[in-house]
Amino acid sequence: MNIDEGTLHSFGGENVIYNAKDLIFREGEYPQYYFQIISGKVKLNTYNENGKEFIQNILGKNQSFGDPLLFIEKLSPTNAISLQTTEVVRMSKNNFMDMLKKRPDLSLEMNICLSQRLYYNILMVNNMASSDAAQRLKGLLDYLKSYHDDDCRHSFPIELTRQQIADLTGLRVETVIRTVRKMANSEIIRLDGHRILY
DNA sequence: ACATTAATTCGCT
DNA sequence: AGCGAATTAATGT
Numbered sequence: 001m002n003i004d005e006g007t008l009h010s011f012g013g014e015n016v017i018y019n020a021k022d023l024i025f026r027e028g029e030y031p032q033y034y035f036q037i038i039s040g041k042v043k044l045n046t047y048n049e050n051g052k053e054f055i056q057n058i059l060g061k062n063q064s065f066g067d068p069l070l071f072i073e074k075l076s077p078t079n080a081i082s083l084q085t086t087e088v089v090r091m092s093k094n095n096f097m098d099m100l101k102k103r104p105d106l107s108l109e110m111n112i113c114l115s116q117r118l119y120y121n122i123l124m125v126n127n128m129a130s131s132d133a134a135q136r137l138k139g140l141l142d143y144l145k146s147y148h149d150d151d152c153r154h155s156f157p158i159e160l161t162r163q164q165i166a167d168l169t170g171l172r173v174e175t176v177i178r179t180v181r182k183m184a185n186s187e188i189i190r191l192d193g194h195r196i197l198y
Numbered sequence: 199a200c201a202t203t204a205a206t207t208c209g210c211t
Numbered sequence: 212a213g214c215g216a217a218t219t220a221a222t223g224t
Contacts, residue, residue, distance in 0.1 A: 200223100201222100201224080202222080202223070202224095203220100203221080205218100205219080205221085206218080209214105211212100211214085
């Protein structure tokens with residue numbers, strides 16, 4: 001979801017800046033805000049019983065988070081952590097609901113956005129169920145690409161570390177490294193130094 | 199130049 | 212493929 005910044009301000013959105021590693025909200029908290037990123041990056045994660053991190057998603061510029069939880073009465077299933085200096089527009093749940101009531105066009109867009117996420121989440125779950133590392137990796141790349149397809153359609157750079165990719169797929173770093181090498185050899189992906197192009 | 203962080207390799211299981 | 216640790220490469224101050 002990407003709403004014009006001026007519109008967000010006119011409905012009570014306020015800019016907030018977070019530093020790297022700042023906790024934006026915590027798992028188990030009651031969701032209170034809509035967030036839209038102006039610049040920087042945010043990860044949504046959880047930790048399993050052994051303390052291993054699992055990253056649900058990493059969001060960047062013009063992407064939103066927190067919004068799916070505003071429509072239902074559930075506690076947040078994830079933490080949101082800033083990965084770098086990140087500027088967001090933050091809007092309270094009440095203001096957000098008010099905005100959707102007054103702007104049916106945005107409400108419709110929200111539906112499209114949520115449907116799209118739901119759709120790609122299903123594909124993601126399917127791929128993650130695969131026992132083949134290359135398949136899981138490819139599933140993640142398709143998933144990430146689905147968020148970015150507005151500007152770059154061909155071979156866009158994955159701005160993630162190997163460790164982050166591992167935490168997103170549930171694979172080990174070494175496995176990611178080995179698999180990336182194989183996929184580069186079979187031309188499924190392209191490498192620009194360490195950056196993965198897909 | 200030194201410290202920190204990430205990527206890759208290695209040896210063992 | 213997973214784990215721990217060591218080595219090498221890239222980045223930051």
